[in-house]
Amino acid sequence: MKFPFFRKKHASLAMTIMLVAGSISIASSGLASAASSYDAAVLADQPVGYWPLAPGVTTDSSGNGLNGSFTGSPTTETMPNGDAAPGFNGIDQYFTIPDHDLLEVTNTGILTVEAWMRPDVLEFPKSESSGYVHWMGKGEPGQHSWVARMYSFTNTENRPNRISGYSFNMSGGLGAGSYFQDAVTPGEWIHYTLTINTVDVSSSYPTGYTKIFKNGVLRDQDSLLGYNIIPGDGTAPMRIGTRNLVSFFQGAIGKVAVYDYELTSAQLNQHVNEMHTANIENTLQKIHETAAIESVTNDELDRTVDLYRDAEQKLGALPAYLDKAALKEQLAAAEESLFNAIKAYMASPQPGNKDRASERLLDFVIAHAIAELDAQSPGDAGSVQGYVMSIVRSHATGQHVKQLIVKQLAN
Missing domain, CATH: 2.60.120.200 (Jelly Rolls)
Known part of the structure; x- marks a missing residue:
């Protein structure tokens, strides 16, 4: 699994989450309801x-x-x-x-x-x-x-x-x-x-x-x-x-x-940006919230990786006329926050296969390592494996990790 918006050495990126005045509610379908942040932005005008x-x-x-x-x-x-x-x-x-x-x-x-x-x-x-x-x-x-x-x-x-x-x-x-x-x-x-x-x-x-x-x-x-x-x-x-x-x-x-x-162009541009970016920003905020949980579980981290992938895909699908630079920085900061949460989770020994890290988490850590080390081909698998194993420790075998690394590098 590739994570194309991973960037090397972005731990120092500042994270800015824009909270729009007005409540955000989520319908049972998982889609934003009529009382969305877009509506709040329009009503403010x-x-x-x-x-x-x-x-x-x-x-x-x-x-x-x-x-x-x-x-x-x-x-x-x-x-x-x-x-x-x-x-x-x-x-x-x-x-x-x-x-x-x-x-x-x-x-x-x-x-x-x-x-x-x-x-x-x-x-x-x-x-x-x-x-x-x-x-x-x-x-x-x-x-x-x-x-x-x-x-x-x-x-x-x-x-x-x-x-x-x-x-x-x-x-x-x-x-x-x-x-x-x-x-x-x-x-x-x-x-x-x-x-x-x-x-x-x-x-x-x-x-x-x-x-x-x-x-x-x-x-x-x-x-x-x-x-x-x-x-x-x-x-x-x-x-x-x-x-x-x-x-x-x-x-x-x-x-x-x-x-x-x-209305001014600035007001209209705010409405356009709110329509396209609010969901992504809300998802990134959820990633930071889960990453801050002290005793986060593998299942919670799995769901958060899925949130990250969803935000990444939505960012990639935004219309070309939008300036995506700020969102890319926010995505990178959320990735760093999630990576640190996974790293902390894996610092605790987990004996037994039932407690080992899911392949979803391993893929995420491997993608981070590949970006951090600027690995380019399967020939770089050894250095990536050493980096990943220093993080996952007892949560995965070296052989399984290497297979996943080679698969990502081959893509």
């Missing part, structure tokens, strides 16, 4: 409406009482942090929030809409107009406000899988909007943010602007004046999965928030 969203979870967590309801029975999908999210079938399933002034640009002159979306197809089965779906928005004939749009790969405007957001005049027609157009991988989560701002005007944006962010990064900004957009206070409900029941999104949507101000 004071949205006027926040719907964590999951099948059966319809409440507004902002405290403003903008509760919604599902039409149809979406499936339960899993977000990057382990939280649940509804999966919509692209035909007739959606979520509705009744009309409220807090959902309009006119409330303060600024509206920011944030959501996580996961398109599961590149061609939507129930699209409209040139070949797009309105996957979220507030608008009906004569009562248009704003919308989040995604194009199918094939459309008559040559906009393959463009993702955009628009502000409209109440009467409808062409809207002013911003977009990003990148290759889309079905099943991949995207953090989406649309801002409509009529307050912060300038010579470039005399009546305001729209902005769109992807994964916390500003991708486009456009003037409202280009289409003479003056947002109004409409009466249409806000819907997720569709806007006005003409086109429908196939995929998952979760963690939808509405704000009455413009």
